[in-house]
Amino acid sequence: MTSLASTSDPSAAKVRRGFGRGLVPLSAVTLVAMAAALGMVFFYAPLDADQGFVQKIFYLHVPMALVALVGFIAAGVMGFAHLRSGDRRWDLRSYVAIHISTILAVGVLATGSIWARASWGHWWVWSEPMLVAFLIVFLLYAVYPMLRFSIEDPGRQARSASVFAVAAGAFVPLNFAAVRSAQSLTHPQVFSTTGGGMPGEMFATFLVGLVAMALLFVTLWKLELTAKHAAEQLRAVRRRIEAAADDGDPVGGPVAEPGRPLAGAAS
């Protein structure tokens, strides 16, 4: 058993150095930023003259949308880094970024729907191009886990997932351009009230909300990376124990298993 501990130690150290480092202080900062953002939304930002209290969902909706979009595009860049370098950790980063961005996208669609209901009286408004484009992006990324987990071979899985991440990441801006240009032919831009003439207090609240959401994204991303990596290591250790029990061999032998891609790629 001592040999098992000694073989798993270096990779455990890598977990701390690579994925989990700084997670506690980061979480604390995120918590403070989220509290500050919520406080500013409810007690500092003025009520919107047109829309009243409902407009405050803007401080949640828009940062969530921006962070999700940046997350999708960043996942594409990470996927490209994986394809370029062959380092499996980039694929894991890309996967986790897409996962969290997809969850945020659900939040964007939900808050957008609530806002649409409150300000236009309909739960779904096809004339709001951002919402429509977001739905398409969400539908596309919803296929990512299906694609990823229906490929058995780990190397192929990582490569296919990365190719998807790159293609979809490049598609995201194009899609927004497409949907926007489809609308502008028939509909005027309804939504300029949120962008242009925003009072300073509103803009400050929005910025704090954006920073808080970005911090939340990074925290969740790191947390999930750490958890995924730890689970991977646990599985590898368990497999080694089983293999050792089957063979009756000592555990610490040189086992080159395909199930330990991360530790192998890292070294």
Place this chain on the structure above:
Amino acid sequence: MTRAVATLLAKDLRVELRTRESVPAMALFAVCVFVLFHFGLDQDAIDGALAAGVLWVTLLLAAVLGVGRLFVAEREQGGLEGLLLAPIDRTAVWVAKAAALFIFLVALELVTVPAFALLLLGPGLLEALGPLTAILLLADVGLAAVGALVAALAVESRARELIAALLFLPLVVPVVVAGAAATEPLFSGSQAPQELGRWLVFLAIYNALFVVLPVAVFDYLLED
């Protein structure tokens, strides 16, 4: 590279000519969908935005069938390993598959568009034929590029055809946006050449992206 593409393309076309699996199925499917639309909409003749939408959605759904079958021969007969063993650029595989799909789509439209004019379209097709051909050909390039990429992505997965379809449809939404918007004035009698040019440019940008992107990443997709 060119020779590899030509060889692969000739192989795919020969397979299609001998088995006649993809294009006839796509065309039959499209005509069936027109019949379904006739009863679903309960209309004998449609025009304008409705006609453009029906045509484009039908073409896309038929294209999904072609995309799903694009790598069937390679997968079922173990030809993929052969392709990977061959000392050729992997991108050649994508170019050949996209070219084959482009030809399938053109063949599909040669049947489907006249059938559409015959079965459902209210206004005459002849005066719209020139611009419509340009739109369709430009859109086919993008559809073929995306379709070949998506088919290669899905070929390793368990639920291939399903995943290929689910990946393909959201990715080609911009093609529907541009295609339907450009076709709509053609089917409602009022020609709008200015708008048409804008949508053709948009389709060209879309095509450029989805031609450059697979060339950049396809090498990695079909490794080992």
